[in-house]
Amino acid sequence: MRVVVDAMGTDDFPAPDVEGAVLAARDFGDPIVLVGDEAAIKRELSKHNTTGLTIDIVHASEVITMEDKPAVVGKAKPNSSMHVGMNLVKNGQADAFVSMGNTGAALSIALLNTLRRIPGVKRPALTGILPMANKPILTDVGANADCRPEWLAQFAIMGSMYAQATAGVSNPRVGLLSNGEEEGKGNDLIRESARLIEQLPLRFVGNVEPKDVLKGAVDVVVMDGFVGNIFIKTLEAGTSALTDAIRTELMASLTSKLGAALARPAFRRVRKQIDPFEIGGAPLLGINGVVIIGHGRSSAIAVRNGVRQARAAVQGRVIETIREGIAKMPSLSDD
Amino acid sequence: MRVVVDAMGTDDFPAPDVEGAVLAARDFGDPIVLVGDEAAIKRELSKHNTTGLTIDIVHASEVITMEDKPAVVGKAKPNSSMHVGMNLVKNGQADAFVSMGNTGAALSIALLNTLRRIPGVKRPALTGILPMANKPILTDVGANADCRPEWLAQFAIMGSMYAQATAGVSNPRVGLLSNGEEEGKGNDLIRESARLIEQLPLRFVGNVEPKDVLKGAVDVVVMDGFVGNIFIKTLEAGTSALTDAIRTELMASLTSKLGAALARPAFRRVRKQIDPFEIGGAPLLGINGVVIIGHGRSSAIAVRNGVRQARAAVQGRVIETIREGIAKMPSLSDD
Secondary structure, rough: OOEEEEOOOOOOOOOOHHHHHHHHHHOOOOOOOEEOHHHHHHHHHHOOOOOOEEEEEEEEEEEOOOOOOOOHHHHOOEEEEEHHHHHHHHHHOOOEEEEOOOOHHHHHHHHHHOOOOOOOOOOOEEEEEEEOOOEEEEEEEOOOOOOOHHHHHHHHHHHHHHHHHOOOOOOOOOEEEEEOOOOOOOOHHHHHHHHOOOOOOOOOOOEEOOHHOOOOOEEEEEHHHHHHHHHHHHHHHHHHHHHHHHHHHOOHHHHHHHHHHHHHHHHHHHHHHHHHHHHHHEEEEEOOOOOEOOOOOHHHHHHHHHHHHHHHHOOOHHHHHHHHHHHHHHOOOOO | OOOEEEEOOOOOOOOOHHHHHHHHHHOOOOOOOEEEEEHHHHHHOOOOOOOOOEEEEEEEEEEOOOOOOOHHHHHHOOOHHHHHHHHHHHHOOOOOEOOOOOOOHHHHHHHHHHOOOOOOOOOOOOEEEEEOOOOOEEEOOOOOOOHHHHHHHHHHHHHHHHHHHHOOOOOOOOEEEEEOOOOOOOOOHHHHHHHHHHHOOOEEEEEEOOHHHOOOOOEEEEEEEEHHHHHHHHHHHHHHHHHHHHHHHHHOOOOHHHHHHHHHHHHHHHHOOHHHHHHEEEEEEEEEOEEEEOOOOHHHHHHHHHHHHHHHHHHHOOHHHHHHHHHOOOOOOOO
């Protein structure tokens, strides 16, 4: 298996990206392709011991930044590392693409310029893998702010197949995020989507509330991209505000400072439990190829774990499975 | 000023409700009316020293539970403590009503059976007051799962006036919760609502993300009831999951247990900072009278603080101000 790593992805590219690629090549024992500025990659690679590792370099002359607008980036920077890397996958020269770069740009380039969508997929979705509880897959977390019920039904199918293929869950539980568990709760979109998802060949557990998600009650959480984005950002902001408050109060007295020092290993274990870098990245669902996107602030370890995620998706034959699942999907009348 | 306290509100009614009323009468020095089962209230009152306090009892023969369906409760239990208490406000015999009971039922009884809506208000809203950062008012948090832009514009007006009247903020900053701060971000509802709110005589700061809310960037957060409900439930579930993880890890070793013991006062200060019982309750906005609803698990202190919230609303002349604000609101074409 050959996984392509975008060397120009993280905010501090190419250092964490290249180091992560080296770690991945060493830990997983398969070739890695680094795509990006060749000179910069070589300079970075020379800092690491790569003896016995197969790390190829494919040059790409342009870099996509976090400031680039997804809507125009596809045509504005046709030689970006994202274009070049995804085309390697498209042309069968590699099996998956991993980037810690601009998520919106990656989706746009995947959808419009390179890999394109899996036939029958109405709208691809951004996903996240929650770094809490049973690490459920969350979809959509931002690609589609206004959704139709049929799109959510497809997110349910794709999410279910992804969870099954990568997380070793044999019959993933799929829930719709709502403001109440009872049938009939939710807004118009939720009620209509539930009606459609009930007809699908997957394990739909109905509406779930945020607390259910955090208790591990589902493996896949289906949401429209607006709500999904608010959900992940609220979790992040809430846990971060609480962490800050605890830190401030612990530092406020000598006694509590001592207490904090004694409790440091416990705090470290908590941080590791909810560390998104342990996940590495999450897939663009509905794209006709494995593309894993992680956070711009990713460390080398996160990049390495993004490659692990990509490998699981390839090994689980996610794309083929979704392709078949979407083709077999009953026609859901929706508009 | 006379505030009515629902004696049958909390999950453990009437003990916390009655004790909270006693605390309020003592701390604020004004008469309190307890509404509910007279015998039960008298029995509960006898446990407290009420010398010098004016606590009146008004009997109500029915009790609304958390299981009662908001849609039918108005007619099914016409002699409930909520009906009786709100009618005291409606008839001018009291200034405000405070209950820790079923929020949906309270809204339904207020809107359809007793106080009714302020003229011109399209849809009343549930609110929450975030027990974090600068304690912003959140609206809607669950009454209207499918909203029109004009309703959100009215939530912005009412929330702004409530914050101004009760929180001593002279020109409250109003934000629309969205998946990005930039203009043009959001879904169709957000973009259209922003266009309407910009035309209103209030301090609209545009789109805000969850992290901005938690950093105290706004005094009022406007959302549709579906998103608002997900927002507050996600915050609650996320902080609770993190707290549980910390507690578990702290208890996992003797050293960290000792650390936790030393840090206990610091943890207690954090808990107090984010304690919803310090807030007590939040208003039903758009109802033609001050109604404050708190959590069913409320303590006596929370009930007392709910009365404090009601007093601030009455003293700030919130209802009159909203009435004038809605009457003066430019006609926002929205169908």
